[in-house]
Amino acid sequence: MGVPKRRRAPAAACVAFFAALSGLLAAQQPGQEAVPANPAALGAVPAKPGAKKPVKRFTGPFAFKAGQPIMGLGKLAAPAVIASGQRVFETNCSFCHGADAQGGIGPDLLQSAVVLDDVNGDHISNVVGKGFPGHMPAFNLTPTQLHDLAAFLHSRVLAIANLAHGQYQIPFTVDGNAAAGKAFFYGRGKCSTCHSVSGDLAHIGAKYTPYQLQNLFLTGVNLRTYYGGGSRPKQLVTVKLRSGRSVTGALRYLDDFNVVLVDADGKVESIRRRPGVQVTMNNPLAAHQRLLGVYTDADIHNLTAYLVTLK
Amino acid sequence: MNFSGPRFRQVLPAAALLACAAGLAAPAGAARPGGAREPAPAARTQATPTRPSLPPLLPPAALLEPHATTAWPMYNGDYSGSRFSTLQRINAGNVRRLVPVWIYQVSGGGFGAAQVMGGVDATPLMVNGVLYFTVPDHVFAVDARTGTLIWRFNWVNHGGLLIVGNRGVGMSGNRLYFMTPDNWLVCLNARTGKEIWQKSIADPRLGYFSSGVPLVVGNHVIVNAGGDTLDLRAYLESRDTRTGALQWRWYVDPSAGQPGADTWPDASARLHGGGNPWVPATYDPKLNLVYAATGNPNPVYAGQGRLGRDLYTGSLVAINPDTGKLAWYFQGNPHDTHDWDQTEPPVLFDAKIHGHMRPLVAQASRDGYFFVLNRRTGKAYVSTPFIPLNWSLGVNQRGEPIPNPKVIPTTDGNLVSVTAGGATNWFPSSYDPQTGLFYVNCAEGYSIAYLQSTSKKASGFAGRAVTLKSQGMLKALSVKTGKMVWQHIYPDQWGEDSGILTTAGHLLITGDSAGNLIAYNPKNGKILWHYHLLSPVSNGPETFLLDGHQYLVVGAGPYLYAFRVMPSSGLN
Numbered sequence: 001m002g003v004p005k006r007r008r009a010p011a012a013a014c015v016a017f018f019a020a021l022s023g024l025l026a027a028q029q030p031g032q033e034a035v036p037a038n039p040a041a042l043g044a045v046p047a048k049p050g051a052k053k054p055v056k057r058f059t060g061p062f063a064f065k066a067g068q069p070i071m072g073l074g075k076l077a078a079p080a081v082i083a084s085g086q087r088v089f090e091t092n093c094s095f096c097h098g099a100d101a102q103g104g105i106g107p108d109l110l111q112s113a114v115v116l117d118d119v120n121g122d123h124i125s126n127v128v129g130k131g132f133p134g135h136m137p138a139f140n141l142t143p144t145q146l147h148d149l150a151a152f153l154h155s156r157v158l159a160i161a162n163l164a165h166g167q168y169q170i171p172f173t174v175d176g177n178a179a180a181g182k183a184f185f186y187g188r189g190k191c192s193t194c195h196s197v198s199g200d201l202a203h204i205g206a207k208y209t210p211y212q213l214q215n216l217f218l219t220g221v222n223l224r225t226y227y228g229g230g231s232r233p234k235q236l237v238t239v240k241l242r243s244g245r246s247v248t249g250a251l252r253y254l255d256d257f258n259v260v261l262v263d264a265d266g267k268v269e270s271i272r273r274r275p276g277v278q279v280t281m282n283n284p285l286a287a288h289q290r291l292l293g294v295y296t297d298a299d300i301h302n303l304t305a306y307l308v309t310l311k
Numbered sequence: 312m313n314f315s316g317p318r319f320r321q322v323l324p325a326a327a328l329l330a331c332a333a334g335l336a337a338p339a340g341a342a343r344p345g346g347a348r349e350p351a352p353a354a355r356t357q358a359t360p361t362r363p364s365l366p367p368l369l370p371p372a373a374l375l376e377p378h379a380t381t382a383w384p385m386y387n388g389d390y391s392g393s394r395f396s397t398l399q400r401i402n403a404g405n406v407r408r409l410v411p412v413w414i415y416q417v418s419g420g421g422f423g424a425a426q427v428m429g430g431v432d433a434t435p436l437m438v439n440g441v442l443y444f445t446v447p448d449h450v451f452a453v454d455a456r457t458g459t460l461i462w463r464f465n466w467v468n469h470g471g472l473l474i475v476g477n478r479g480v481g482m483s484g485n486r487l488y489f490m491t492p493d494n495w496l497v498c499l500n501a502r503t504g505k506e507i508w509q510k511s512i513a514d515p516r517l518g519y520f521s522s523g524v525p526l527v528v529g530n531h532v533i534v535n536a537g538g539d540t541l542d543l544r545a546y547l548e549s550r551d552t553r554t555g556a557l558q559w560r561w562y563v564d565p566s567a568g569q570p571g572a573d574t575w576p577d578a579s580a581r582l583h584g585g586g587n588p589w590v591p592a593t594y595d596p597k598l599n600l601v602y603a604a605t606g607n608p609n610p611v612y613a614g615q616g617r618l619g620r621d622l623y624t625g626s627l628v629a630i631n632p633d634t635g636k637l638a639w640y641f642q643g644n645p646h647d648t649h650d651w652d653q654t655e656p657p658v659l660f661d662a663k664i665h666g667h668m669r670p671l672v673a674q675a676s677r678d679g680y681f682f683v684l685n686r687r688t689g690k691a692y693v694s695t696p697f698i699p700l701n702w703s704l705g706v707n708q709r710g711e712p713i714p715n716p717k718v719i720p721t722t723d724g725n726l727v728s729v730t731a732g733g734a735t736n737w738f739p740s741s742y743d744p745q746t747g748l749f750y751v752n753c754a755e756g757y758s759i760a761y762l763q764s765t766s767k768k769a770s771g772f773a774g775r776a777v778t779l780k781s782q783g784m785l786k787a788l789s790v791k792t793g794k795m796v797w798q799h800i801y802p803d804q805w806g807e808d809s810g811i812l813t814t815a816g817h818l819l820i821t822g823d824s825a826g827n828l829i830a831y832n833p834k835n836g837k838i839l840w841h842y843h844l845l846s847p848v849s850n851g852p853e854t855f856l857l858d859g860h861q862y863l864v865v866g867a868g869p870y871l872y873a874f875r876v877m878p879s880s881g882l883n
Binding site: 170173295 | 514516517541542583721722723724725726728757759761762763764765768770771774775777779780801802803823825826827829838841
């Protein structure tokens with residue numbers, strides 16, 4: 001049972017690699033896969049001459065990007081090529097295979113072996129050029145059209161796959177009653193205890209989409225900032241020591257054994273949680289979290305309808 | 312299916328190394344479109360059998376031993392999944408002297424194919440002084456005494472998702488079985504790390520990806536592919552330990568005319584119904600039944616196109632490993648619309664219920680229900696929520712929860728009193744026969760569930776849920792009543808992702824989200840010891856005896872730690 005030597009890379013190369021990697025990781029949430037920052041560097045299919053600079057099509061935490069091989073399908077083509085393929089599809093194929101290529105009177109193309117086995121149109125050309133007697137007529141398309149059609153269908157497979165990772169819009173509709181939402185705001189919800197529609201919430205309906213607004217008041221945090229690497233809202237903690245002295249500051253770390261806080265002067269206090277040491281959290285989200293046990297779905301939708309009016 | 316992808320173990324060319332060094336993270340193998348079609352990989356069918364003269368490292372009989380002590384021969388330590396060890400050299404009296412003896416780091420120094428993503432979710436096997444474990448795409452053999460690398464197997468992945476982690480290897484004789492993210496079952500020589508054969512069990516282009524651990528039962532390697540990104544037909548299958556040949560395949564989504572098929576509205580919904588049994592399965596040698604937990608149906612959040620119970624998704628199923636035939640099922644999460652599966656490993660033990668010793672299977676499910684069933688028949692003794700929840704209206708005559716039809720994702724949002732991630736997840740729970748308690752790391756909280764598509768032909772996830780509040784907890788549940796006996800509320804509000812180990816040394820070992828490895832008194836939840844790791848516990852802690860010393864081994868992100876009790880004279 002031999003023990004192989006560990007491979008060593010040149011030190012400079014290591015530094016460059018980890019610098020690049022740490023740059024990528026810095027913007028990520030825990031549990032996410034590192035994705036290359038620059039798709040062009042991976043040899044993305046170049047755009048057609050004269051085409052605009054490729055626009056990043058799939059964004060967000062888990063998105064599969066142009067040039068990134070995924071699901072064994074190879075690399076995603078440039079947007080201009082995909083758009084061209086979409087026109088070919090809409091003109092010739094969508095009548096039977098559905099506008100989304102997921103099937104109509106003809107089969108779902110996104111789970112079709114013909115599409116999945118295709119490389120730059122080679123399999124698709126065969127089927128499209130010959131048709132299936134009794135099922136599908138033959139179509140006379142140019143090699144470029146076939147190539148682009150394949151690129152479009154592959155992009156559809158990736159787009160559907162991206163649905164798993166939040167790459168779509170919720171078709172959110174504001175269907176609540178604004179007046180009832182206002183009554184909740186000033187009454188049962190007690191929102192007006194901390195918030196003012198002419199103060200901190202002024203014009204909030206113009207700053208966020210209704211969907212964002214709803215998640216904002218449900219959690220009490222701006223999820224975009226929150227999940228985009230932004231810090232949690234500052235949590236104040238008060239620690240009463242065994243000596244009777246009490247320190248208050250922003251919470252830096254807490255577990256069952258220690259608490260670390262930064263006091264008003266910026267001094268870091270690290271305190272062992274021995275018996276007699278009392279830790280009191282001032283949870284800035286407490287009022288929002290309490291409401292989760294109070295809301296009905298109608299309360300939530302009404303409150304959203306009201307906040308939307310605060311343009 | 313014409314599927315010829317490139318799947319060779321790759322020797323790293325200098326160019327790849329340089330490309331990586333420049334920060335390009337070049338894919339190590341050629342991609343399909345844009346690159347050449349890969350040649351048919353004829354070479355890999357050539358088996359390189361182990362020499363018959365070598366004695367088996369893990370004799371098949373050793374797999375049948377309950378609560379193994381001088382080995383940790385499979386994912387859960389034994390077939391039961393109880394993760395209880397009879398060892399007591401580390402105990403409540405000396406746990407305060409537990410110290411790390413080595414740390415192995417899996418990341419670092421890896422480039423191209425050797426690059427590592429993800430942490431150690433795997434529970435390492437320990438056989439004959441060697442630990443075998445994985446991260447996605449990689450298998451490691453590490454000396455259990457010193458943490459020295461013995462060999463490493465690097466896989467070139469062509470499209471399987473890495474984000475989901477990998478739970479480890481199965482073993483029998485001198486062979487290891489490993490699932491790659493792109494759904495290849497790879498058989499390795501445990502002594503050398505050399506590949507013996509590989510078999511594709513699912514097509515990654517359809518959206519299947521694998522994170523599971525193969526379960527070896529006799530001459531069967533029982534595996535599955537996961538993935539609910541696209542709407543797939545899910546299955547569990549068995550391969551021959553020697554050749555990798557397919558022995559049987561059991562479909563989660565039944566064929567037309569089969570029992571369960573009528574719980575789907577139509578063939579299209581049924582054959583794209585998902586429910587991959589991605590959680591490591593357990594096994595009862597006496598009853599000869601494999602217990603597998605199936606996943607959520609597809610499309611994940613959109614139930615309108617698959618009205619009905621959607622059998623056998625969201626179920627605990629008992630399957631005969633020789634025939635692949637279903638013996639019984641219990642659907643703990645019917646018509647799931649929240650991506651909760653019915654995960655958490657099924658835990659097997661015997662205990663007195665209503666005055667009689669009974670063969671039981673218990674599961675704290677991700678939908679918030681705790682089940683204790685007769686593992687011979689599937690009859691429910693306990694079926695009760697272990698966290699507050701609003702999605703269920705109670706249970707039916709079989710003890711299966713009845714979903715509340717009003718708590719389903721909507722385009723304007725529907726409030727659910729379970730977090731988006733569910734009450735718990737894949738990380739192992741434990742049953743301690745000394746206390747009669749079942750332990751689970753879990754979260755109480757709220758989420759709001761949105762529907763992305765109201766179409767009956769919705770695809771993929773077709774919705775999302777946003778966690779609004781989460782509180783992580785460790786709970787001890789009575790297996791007789793399902794009632795909580797004690798709980799530890801973690802100071803951090805987020806859920807913990809650590810597995811649990813209990814031992815005859817009166818210890819419960821698990822981790823918190825701050826990065827502490829913590830030993831509790833399993834009777835009352837009192838904390839006895841802790842050690843702050845470089846990263847939170849990312850797998851199920853394990854223990855074994857080696858050279859007369861009891862080791863505690865735990866994965867923490869990219870690190871693997873080995874602990875021993877420091878003798879008063881110091882470590883030698």
